[in-house]
Amino acid sequence: MMLRDTVRFSTAALRASPGRTALILLAMVIGIASVILLTSLGEGARRYVAGQFHALGSNLLLVMPGRTETQGGMPPMFGHAQHDLTLEDRTALERDPLIDMAVPIVFGTADLTYDGRERQVSVIGTDSNYQHVFNLTLMRGKFLPATARDRAEPVCVLGEHLYQKLFGHAEVLGDWVRIGTRRFRLIGLLQPKGKTATLDMSNAVLIPTVSAQSLFNRSGLFQIAIQTRSEAFARVQDRILALIQARHNGEKDITVVRQDAMASSLDQILRILTIAVGGIGTISLLVAGILIMNVMMVSVSQRRSEIGLLMALGASTREILLVFLSEATMLSLIGGVLGLMAGLGAVGLIASLVPVFPISTPWWAMIAALVVALATGLIFGSVPARQAAQLHPVAALSGR
Amino acid sequence: MIALREICREYHVGDETVHALDHVSLDIDRGEYLSIMGASGSGKSTLLNMLGLLDMPNSGSYRFEGRELMTLSEEARATFRREKIGFIFQSFHLIPRLSAYGNLELPLMLQGVPPSQRRERITRALHDLGLGERMDHLPKELSGGQQQRVAIARAMILEPPLLLADEPTGNLDSRSGDEVTRLLESLHDRGMTLVIVTHDADLGKRATRQIRMHDGQILHDRDGGAG
Known part of the structure; x- marks a missing residue:
C-alpha cells in the first residue's frame, strides 16, 4: 500500500x-x-x-569582608574578618587604573519616622557613585551629593514604595525625617526599579556612608561595589585581593564575587x-x-x-x-x-x-x-x- | 491448477485434538466449478481457508500452478492471496465506513495500482454488476444482494484466477440468492475457477463437480449438476 x-x-x-x-x-x-x-x-x-541582575549593571565586582572557601555561588552575608573593610580601602582601590569606581556600602535597618508615622526600613549608607553603579534613576529631587562622600551630611534619598507608604502623594521634598536617632533632610525620590539580588531598593533609604556608620555605630563597611574599566575580571579580582591583602597585614580576609557569576549560577539553577x-x-x-x-x-x-x-x-x-x-x-x-x-x-x-x-x-x-x-x-x-x-x-x- | 496432497489440519481444544482435515488430497483443474458440502464441523470451511492460504496445514503439500506453497513466507502468502485469490464471504465483509467505491478501491490500493487507473476500473466493475448508480453509497444504504454484488466486484477487480466463496447466498433471500448464484456462474462461464462452500444442497448441485465432506475427510467427489 x-x-x-x-x-x-x-x-x-x-x-x-x-x-x-x-x-x-x-x-x-x-x-x-x-x-x-x-x-x-x-x-x-x-x-x-x-x-x-542585568539591571544592576555589568562590570560589577562585590568586595566583602570574610573569606569563603567555595568558588562562585552566593557570598557570605556577614563575614567574620580580622580586619574591617574601610573607606581607606575604598580610596586605595579607586587608585587602581583598572577600577572605574569603588562604592562603599553600609547596610542596616532602622525606624524611619515622619509626622508621627513610623516604619522599619533598610538603610543603605553609600556615596554619589552608587547611582551610576546600580543604574538608579531619580523620580524627583537629587541623589546624594558628591560633597557627602566622606562627610556625615544629614540628607537622604527615598525609595518609591517607601515614599508612597509614608507620605501618600504629599509633596515632602525638603522636609526632615527621623531615621533611628538622627534627623535627615529628604532630597530625592528614586524611580521604581525592582529588587536587586540582595536589597529591595524601592523599600530602602539611602544616606551618606559616614552618616550610616555613625547611625549603626560601626567603623567598617558591609561591602564595596567595584565597577571595573576592564572586562578582564579575573585580573581585576586578583589585583583587588593583592591590594587589600597588603593593606590588611598580609591577611587574605576578603571575598570578591562577580555579579554575573552569581547571576549565572542562579541562571543555571532556574x-x-x-x-x-x-x-x-x-x-x-x-x-x-x-x-x-x-x-x-x-x-x-x-x-x-x-x-x-x-x-x-x-x-x-x-x-x-x-x-x-x-x-x-x-x-x-x-x-x-x-x-x-x-x-x-x-x-x-x-x-x-x-x-x-x-x-x-x-x-x-x-x-x-x-x-x-x-x-x-x-x-x-x-x-x-x-x-x-x-x-x-x-x-x-x-x-x- | 491446484494439487493438495495428504493435507492435515489439527486444532487443540483443551486436551482434545480435533482433526479438521484428515489426510485430504484433491486436484482442481483450471476453469472448474466445484462445490464443497457437508455438515457443520465437517471441515469444508477449513478446506476453503487452506485453498485461500488464510490458514496453513500442519502437514501435507499444496501446489498451485506447479509451485509449492507450504514453504512460503508470511509476506509471500499475502502476495499470493492478493494476486491469485478472490474471496467472497457469507457476511460480505464490506467496510461499513467506506462507500461501494471505497470498498472496491481496497484491493487496488494493496496491489499498488496508481490512483489514476483506479476510477476507470472500479466504475467498469460496478457498471458490469448493475451497481453504477450505487457507487457512492455506504454498505448500510445497499440491500443484501447489492452488498454481496459489491463484495463479488471487489473479489474480481484484480482478475484473480481462483474465486473462493464461503456460503455466498447464506445471508440472502431467495431472489437475491439466485441473482448472486447467476452472477457467480457467469464468472465461471468466462473461464474463472470457482469453489463454493455451501449448506444449500440446491446451490451445491449446480456445480459441475461436487465434494461432500465428513469428519475432515472427503466422503465423495463426483461430477454432475446442471452447470
Whole structure:
C-alpha cells in the first residue's frame, strides 16, 4: 500500500469514530499544552531574574569582608574578618587604573519616622557613585551629593514604595525625617526599579556612608561595589585581593564575587528547574499515551473482521501494522500541533495579563513537545498495532 | 491448477485434538466449478481457508500452478492471496465506513495500482454488476444482494484466477440468492475457477463437480449438476 493510501485509509478510520478521536486528541492537547506552559513559566522566571541582575549593571565586582572557601555561588552575608573593610580601602582601590569606581556600602535597618508615622526600613549608607553603579534613576529631587562622600551630611534619598507608604502623594521634598536617632533632610525620590539580588531598593533609604556608620555605630563597611574599566575580571579580582591583602597585614580576609557569576549560577539553577517542570508536564503526556494505547486496543478488537478482510485481500502483517501505527501517529501529531497552539495561546494570554513577567517559550520546548508527542504515538500505538498485525486471518474474519 | 496432497489440519481444544482435515488430497483443474458440502464441523470451511492460504496445514503439500506453497513466507502468502485469490464471504465483509467505491478501491490500493487507473476500473466493475448508480453509497444504504454484488466486484477487480466463496447466498433471500448464484456462474462461464462452500444442497448441485465432506475427510467427489 502506498503511504498516501495508508494515510487516507487511517484518516477515514479516525473520522468514522469522532468521539474516540476527539478524546485522544484532547488528552494529547492537554499534555502538550501543559509542557509548553510549564516550561514557558520556568523560562519566564529565569528571564525575570536575569533581567534583574542585568539591571544592576555589568562590570560589577562585590568586595566583602570574610573569606569563603567555595568558588562562585552566593557570598557570605556577614563575614567574620580580622580586619574591617574601610573607606581607606575604598580610596586605595579607586587608585587602581583598572577600577572605574569603588562604592562603599553600609547596610542596616532602622525606624524611619515622619509626622508621627513610623516604619522599619533598610538603610543603605553609600556615596554619589552608587547611582551610576546600580543604574538608579531619580523620580524627583537629587541623589546624594558628591560633597557627602566622606562627610556625615544629614540628607537622604527615598525609595518609591517607601515614599508612597509614608507620605501618600504629599509633596515632602525638603522636609526632615527621623531615621533611628538622627534627623535627615529628604532630597530625592528614586524611580521604581525592582529588587536587586540582595536589597529591595524601592523599600530602602539611602544616606551618606559616614552618616550610616555613625547611625549603626560601626567603623567598617558591609561591602564595596567595584565597577571595573576592564572586562578582564579575573585580573581585576586578583589585583583587588593583592591590594587589600597588603593593606590588611598580609591577611587574605576578603571575598570578591562577580555579579554575573552569581547571576549565572542562579541562571543555571532556574534552567534546570525549567527542564524539571517540563518533565513534570510530560507525566500528563504519559497519561495521554496510555489513553492512546487503551483506546486503540479497543479499536483493534472492534475492527477484527476488518483486519481479517485486509489480510484476505492480501495485506501483509507489515501493512496492517502501518495502518494502525499511522492512526496513532496522526492522532499524536495533530494533538501535538493543537496542544502547541493551545500552550502558546495560554502563554500569550499570561503575557498580556501580567506584562512585567517575561514569560517566554523556549524553542527547544516546542521541538521537544512535538518530538515527544510523536514518540508517544509511536510507542503507545505500537502495542495495539502489533496486536492487530499478529491476528490470525481466520480468527479475525470471524471476529474472534 | 491446484494439487493438495495428504493435507492435515489439527486444532487443540483443551486436551482434545480435533482433526479438521484428515489426510485430504484433491486436484482442481483450471476453469472448474466445484462445490464443497457437508455438515457443520465437517471441515469444508477449513478446506476453503487452506485453498485461500488464510490458514496453513500442519502437514501435507499444496501446489498451485506447479509451485509449492507450504514453504512460503508470511509476506509471500499475502502476495499470493492478493494476486491469485478472490474471496467472497457469507457476511460480505464490506467496510461499513467506506462507500461501494471505497470498498472496491481496497484491493487496488494493496496491489499498488496508481490512483489514476483506479476510477476507470472500479466504475467498469460496478457498471458490469448493475451497481453504477450505487457507487457512492455506504454498505448500510445497499440491500443484501447489492452488498454481496459489491463484495463479488471487489473479489474480481484484480482478475484473480481462483474465486473462493464461503456460503455466498447464506445471508440472502431467495431472489437475491439466485441473482448472486447467476452472477457467480457467469464468472465461471468466462473461464474463472470457482469453489463454493455451501449448506444449500440446491446451490451445491449446480456445480459441475461436487465434494461432500465428513469428519475432515472427503466422503465423495463426483461430477454432475446442471452447470
